Amino acid sequence: MSVFVTVLSLSSLATILAALVSLADYHLNDYGVCTININGGTRTVDVNGGSSILSSLAKHKIFIPSACGGKATCGLCKVTMVDTISPVLPTEEPYLTAKEIEGGVRLACQVKVKRDLEILIPGEFLTVSQYQAKVEKITKLTYDIKKFRLRLLDPAQMEFKAGQYVQVDSKLYGAVREEVSRAYSISSAPSDRKAIELVVRLVPGGICTTFLHEHVKVGDKLTLAGPFGEFYLREGADHLIFIAGGSGLAPIRPMILDILKRKLDKKMTFFFGAVSRKDLFYVDYFRDLEARYPNFTYIPALSGAKPEDEWDGEEGLITEVVARNISDPEGKQAYLCGSPGMIDAALGTLREIGIGAEHIYYDKF
Amino acid sequence: MKQAPDFLRIEENMRTGPLAAHDFLGSDERSLAAIIYHDRLLLEQLGLTAKDFAQRMRYFSSKAGADAGPQIVDGKFAVERAEYIGRILCPFADNFQAPKAVITVVNKELGKKVVWSDLNVHLIEEHGFFEGEGAPFRIEPSFYAEVLEI
CATH class of the missing domain: 3.40.50.80 (Nucleotide-binding domain of ferredoxin-NADP reductase (FNR) module)
Incomplete structure (x- = not known):
């Protein structure tokens, strides 16, 4: 019991200190408007400081790929910082090689915008769009896999390469109080530009797959972004x-x-x-x-x-x-x-x- | 039982929404600290430690290939591992991420089945947390000890 109380006490002390730092950061640091310069001035956006690069850019309709919605569990949202800004966080380390760290690569979901920044991202990220879509058809493929056919509304067409994916935003449902964004591969042919199909397996406890499987109905509207990904056909093999x-x-x-x-x-x-x-x-x-x-x-x-x-x-x-x-x-x-x-x-x-x-x-x- | 402020924050992570579509605390009305404390007492009564539990669970996990169907282990356990795309963060905010995988073990002699996720093993080993009563992945120490023959 004494060990348990000691652990609790130490944990409490650490938490109080962390909370104080966090509170001080929130109340005392007003980062104001910061400018993010992308790809040497190809695009610049002004954002309110304090949020992550990922979410700051998303507010300006610039979508960096992220299958986990910014929780640092997918490692997809890599951007290159032109200037060194802060040490790499423990949450980022599993996803970055030594060479990437040396080259200034960071996870956009973990780096907060606290001053003007210069970043480099693959040019195709700037062409990613946000789409509104209507659920046209839901087909049960197995006991835990469903196919969703989504009619694109605005924009009404999407050009993508076979193998790429989109990020679907969930909505609040049941006791879930947080919207998340998750990646799903497009399962329809790229020749069909007006609608896309997603094949989704229900993950036990999965926030977005539960949303799609149990709460989405034909006729519902969904928000998604894409296309993303470098998993597409290459030349050179027979x-x-x-x-x-x-x-x-x-x-x-x-x-x-x-x-x-x-x-x-x-x-x-x-x-x-x-x-x-x-x-x-x-x-x-x-x-x-x-x-x-x-x-x-x-x-x-x-x-x-x-x-x-x-x-x-x-x-x-x-x-x-x-x-x-x-x-x-x-x-x-x-x-x-x-x-x-x-x-x-x-x-x-x-x-x-x-x-x-x-x-x-x-x-x- | 009083609990530390960081446990209150962790409880928030455990509620439906931030990390999963289910509540790690289930329908349990006890605090997180109380759940951990009472399960620790249960383990003591069983003569086991959380490490013993995690080690045994990991033993079975290692015997089942991903989506390989049921594997017979030690002649009487049918072990199956279903693996999903993606990872889940530990609600204790220690930066641990577990693959989204569910392990099912049937003790064929007893005719009893237990289920856990990869995250459960970490929660037990590192935090002594077996999840709350009524949670979908609650590991009931005495039942799991019986079925897994710990």
Whole structure:
């Protein structure tokens, strides 16, 4: 008990000090209006000091990618500071390499604007827009995955590359008192510019996936920003290997459709991993594509097939299935999307096959 | 039980909204400090420590591949790990982030099942927090000790 009381006392003291510092910062430091100079003056914005770079820029419709909504759990919102402003925070360290830190890279969600700043960001971030969209259709794909078709209202069209994602804003619901923004890959083909589709897996306790799955109805309006991401098709390979699990199928589907529509002379093999038949979706869809296009092969696999599944396809972890079917690394690129565990396992398998890291692409949220 | 101001702030993080769509404290009317204290007493009665718990949970987690379906461990435990895209922050604001993963263990001899998230292991090991009564990921020490044979 005495240890417990000691810990509580020390914690209290630390908290009181932290609270005092925070209060002093809030009340005594009026940062006034600060100017953020972007990309050497390509764009400058005046913001009220005190907020993060991420949120300050978002108020000016400049959207830096952030899958976690500014909680420093995704590491996507990297910007380069032209001047050194403050030491890197512990919250940023897991996402920054030594080289990035040395080069002034910071997480925009963790750096507060306290004076005029100069930053560098990829030019395409300046073309990202905010969209209003209407939920046109909701389709249940599995027991925990739904597809949302969103009709774009304002702007009414979006140009994106197959594989990119948008950030969807949740709204308040139930006891949730905070709006969040989360990233979801676009699962529809880029040729359809007036509507986009998202494939969303319900995460137990997930704020935005619970919002989408349990509170959004057909006809509802949503706010989203995009397109984001560097997970898109590259030139230079004649055999593309796609590996996905669960809702990781989302960005792969438009990539395959894009290649088929453009009639590119590329062979494609799509490995899709699931535990049992109840986790599979789009099977008939991809089998139909396979029947119509000789350059496309679809290999779904179950890692925990049950007798009632009556499964006669590939079995085992999707990485084991890849290893059984792919041996020659020559001329191949790989595109991965799924849980962090699946991505790590797939990277190991592809490395063993001999496919170089420079030919492997993935978004690891 | 009185509790420190930082615990009040942490309680705020634990409520529905900031980090998750559920309340880490569940329907428990006790304070965070009281929940931790009473679970510590429960552990003492069981002759266990929070580290023992976390170690056993981690043992099972390590035996299950992500989305690999149920794996039989030690001949009688069916262990399954469902992994999702994304990470969740620790509500104790210690900068720890856990993958969004849910582990299910069925003790086939007892016919009993327990479920936890990756974050639970950290909450128990580092903060002695088993979540409040009625929380979706509440780890009931005596029940989990029985099922996991700790």
